[in-house]
Amino acid sequence: MPQRCLFALSLVGAIAWSTAGVPTALLAAGGNDTFKPGDPVEYIDFFGDPQTGRVRQVTSIGKIWVDVDGGGIDAVDAEDLRRPAAAADNPFASDEEKAKLAEMRTWQDSTGRFKVTAKLLRVEDEAVVLEREDGREVTVPLNKLSDTDRRFLAGDKTASNDEVGITPTDLGRAQLVDLSTTSPWGYTPDPEPAPASASASDAQHANGRIRFTLGQPLDIFERMVHLIIAPDQKRAYAITSHESPTLKDGYQSRVFACDLEKGAVDQVGYFATGQLPVDVSPDGKWIVAHSSSFGFGEKATASLYALSGENADPLGRWEPYRRDRGSRHESDIRWMRFVDDNHVLMVNEGEQVSLWSVPELEPVWAVDVDRFSHVREVVPEFSPGGKVVALPNPEGIALVEVLTGRKLGQIEVDDLSPFSVRFGFDPTGRKLAVIENSRCRVWHLDPPELIRDFAISQNIGTGEVHWVDEDRLLVDGRYLIDVNLRIWLWDYEHQSSKVEVRGNKVWAVVAPTPVDPWVMGSQLIPHQAALDVAAVLDPDDLLVVEPGAAMAVEVDLDLPPQQRRQIESAIVHNVESSGFRIDPTSPVKVIGDMSTGRAEEITYSDHGGLLRGRGTTQHVVAPNTVQLTIYYNDQPIWRYSNTKRAPHLLTLQEGETREQALDREMEQDPSVLAHVRIPTHIALGGADRPYGSTSGRYDKAGDRASTKRSTPPSSSRRRLPGATPSRPPTTRGDNSAKDV
Template sequence: MSPRNVSLVVMLLLMGTAWGNGEEFRPWSDATGRFSIRARLLTVSRDLAILEREDGTKVAVEVEKLSPQDRAYLDSLMAENPFKPLQEDSAKQPEIARPSGESPAPTESNSPPPTASSGGESFQPYFLSHSGPLTVNWEIVRPISVNPGVGWQLTLPEVAPLSLQPKTIDLPPKADFFEEVTALAVNPRAGWALVKLANRRPGAQSKLERIVLCDLISGRTAIASLFEPPQTPLAIYCADTSSRRYLLFRRDEFGFGNQDTLFIHSVLPARGGVEGELDSLVSLTALTTWIPYDTKRGVGRDVKWADFPDERTLVTCSGDGRIAIWNLETMHPEASLPAGFGHLPALSPHRQWLAFATRNEVGILDLHKREVIAVQQAPQQLGFPVLAFSPSGQKLACLANRSSIYVWDVATGKLEASFPLPTGLAIQKDAFIFPHDEFLLIGNRYLFHWKSQLLVWEYEDLGPTTTLGDHVCAVVGHRSGNGIESRALVLAHVPHAAALQVLDRALNNPETFAFRKGIPVKIDVSAVPEAGREKVQEILTERLRSMDCKIEPDARVTIVAAVTGPKERRVSYIHSGDYKVKEYQLSLKIVVGNQVLWETSAGGVPFILFLRPGENVGQKLKELTSKPNYEWFKAVAMPQFLPEMPVKGTVALGRGPLPSTDL
């Protein structure tokens, strides 16, 4: 920024100048000329120009990033009348987040709000010296732009290994049948885990909730009770110079907009113990409460993800995808980035980068620089994308639409894998982790070797799961012979030995599998309506040939396609009403003799409808259900290996619990 512009910004800041309703709506553009809006100038705060569009939306832009013409326009405003009177509402200096009811310190001409000090020793989180609710002024938050011209070429920082050892930590027995483990939060620097136990007894007036705090180093645990409103743990805060831990919780009630409030709790021994060490009982005391996205409504108000990348910073993500970077010394959101609706970002292992996704892009945000350092187009539109880094930080994965997997090399941005998940897997939206550079764990259940696209293992009795370096931290359940269920927090390596063994067998001894790449097969489409048989035959022939399978009429393995229906049924869509449709059921089987090795099916009515401009729900349903959707046979994910005697109840190569000891 030129000295003249610096002087302009400082002068505007000190005077609190605001133009308000007197300013005209005019075009504004950035220095590159690629982005422009029509708006009027409201005020200039610090180095930001606050603009208002004709629809009332307020936009903040750095003065130095405006076009030369717009910066000259700001100069001219000051030249016209440097003593322009201030409007009552806009003359006030935009307030930084502070407890409600607390007034700014009296100073001459309302000097700028304090910023975080640079000295490490003087740093103290805001919530240690202030209590009560906070208010947030989003108008002075710096927007982070996503510039497609950034490209993707990164140098990866080193990832420090964690000094954690595999272990099993016993959790309290169930209070009764209705108590469930509903959440898990960890922090590798703190060495702690939080497990939430919630009792969902039908008809109960209140929901009893407990938090189990687990020291992952010593194995000690402590229990704390939670009171109204219902809350769920999101993250653990620890400072570099203190052994004390602080817990970040979110209000957790049913309905859009009811997961909007954050609480920071301190942990106090219940029986006179030492702070920072776990006793059998502890109490939680709320230090600070605030609604980060209080200007939003509905799902955009909810906090869907949050974490502390370091002792000075909190990062949050709203339900509509807005990422905010908070300065913990002032409890003020310093910068924000709009990302994809319903997306969940991922913090890198070195905790300096945040991976994010929009509907059409995937990128990396540098949390220290507050800027996007890598971005590229996604292979296709990403619906509800969930992101995860591998333990080394070298790979980035995305689960989109709960049905598709993408894996990129983080240094180059190269797409290294893209494949659909097998039809029918029960995938929880936010249960997606990267426990090993070659394996993905999806839905707290399914272990994929992404390089070969093989579903290697299905874990039994696995609850909430997350990663800690190259370990998985998971809640596991076990039912003994007398029916008593026990629970534990397990810190273990994934994949475990048995999963590696079945993968090795699949990759190096494929002849032991009844169905695999390169074997002869035959196709049976006799159960497909005559009008569609030729089309389905062509689709399956092409798919099997892509696996080097020869189509032979006397082959031992048969691929059986079938279509049943139509069957009339009534469906309902939110905000649209009920519709009567005809539903066809499509199925695909792999059979050897009379033994069905694998099968899957799908109905003809989609759960989510995407409408083109001018199209309504009734028209779309008629188009989709008037005949069988034979395109499904192109999209359904077929297994690559099937044993002669499949593992009962799963399409994975193996099935079993996560071992409680390192194998």
């Protein structure tokens, strides 16, 4: 069925039209003088694949319709088309063309930012004269050339700025790990190694604070994507990705090499075009990167570089998840990290985890997590000593020996969330925290035993989980969770682009706006204000909901009576399944309802294909929210919500108007409330908001002017020194022998 697609960005949108044929009414001959119907052409399509075909028609708006040799038609910008190949490195080039241009090589300046394909004519007056493919001469000073080019001029004819060839690899040679197998518990706590010596920066900055400027973004398209802190916290690498739509050969990355002891940037360099550096080996000898460009399959190639002075020399390239396996999307690398100096662990978009040895580029072991688990967006979590990795599996969480793939143990979890679950080992390697779906659980690992299970705010994301001390977690570099108190203790609000945590020190790159200079800073967390708040709280006094307690259930939905009763029955079942009793008179109420937010105006405009930029329509849309809230004495203490907003991409079915499509997309499904898990333990205030917050940058955390503490309503005020507990005993269960 033909469909029309509407795109919306923020409150300004666009319509992209897709049809089964060419809308001939909009075709216009003579709109382009370079190509005419019947001309053979070549181009790289949206997915990065070379295509050939013949021009069908030229439009007046810059689009050229091409009959693709492989079948179908495509609309291509005139600037993206070319006639038969004339460059040796072009995928369409003939053997004759390649032979003709055999003398051509890629020349590069010392920054790595500028490249040109040319042949050497002569060296004169401390400069090199090159002839480009179009015949024009280019003169470049010798001191501006890369080290590789200077070696080439000195007689090393093998020196090349071109990327090394792709090494053939076969993931099928790797040992296949079966996460579903049962095995006796064999995990031994793997603690964080003791530091060899105190960092000079720690001695200079006793409060843990360092602050210095990295540099200015090139434009709004450059963003900070990685922050790598060396194990000794003496060096760091901040990595950006410039994703401007004008970059035709892939995204451009910059690397800011930082001396953390001096609190300064050593050097700034441009990485190879189309390559995104991701991690540096612990010994500082290797850099691992992957290809980086727009489209599926454009992040499928991994590269290994050797750090040599100021340069990163390419050593090898390989495709860990080749495109002949599954879709192009699944070949993309989503996550990769060094395990030690000679091994890299990575995950693709198909949820396949694999370990590779470097520089040999050989697979060691692999596991298809998608096969063994319904969890998506898998992110492995290393033990503090780096010897063990935690991965999801059908029965819960598997602990796997990193270098061998041997399964060391299994943590039984029968209700692991399918999306965005994150793990975090404590520094001793004896505890593992799991953050997922408004829930925090903690297991003791020697042997495995659940010691905490409590609700947290839905506002808390599922970013990286780090223990900053024996009782507290920092989630996503921002949310401080006190495991002992079962509360969201503090919110470190900030404008950080990237955050990394080492022990209780948080390193962050911040920028108030996309065009402000990046500033790198560090902060010890938790700061004293947060510790002062936690010191006067008692976990038993804060706990208001636990298994055995009574709850009342109400459903306030504008639905047919039968459907409303079905949803209410399902919620009652979920309440009882979590260990609670139903009592209509209980001060703890579970209420399901819907609400409508403030209306906003959104504009959709025609976009894409032949209708690009033509016509706009405006619509007033109000977000719809279906929610399940737990109240204690009429104060909300936990909430699940699902909100429908105006979509950025709106697909119109055949014969459907924009208004009808919007109504369809905005329609809520209240039955989702029937599948919401009821949390078993809720502390006063700990699941809906933090006890305190710090606004601004990390280097301001804890300052009197930027710190605020929330004051709860009188009906649920937290216990202070000398005060009596406000929690009535009627909300406590009778079967609470196990303290979780």
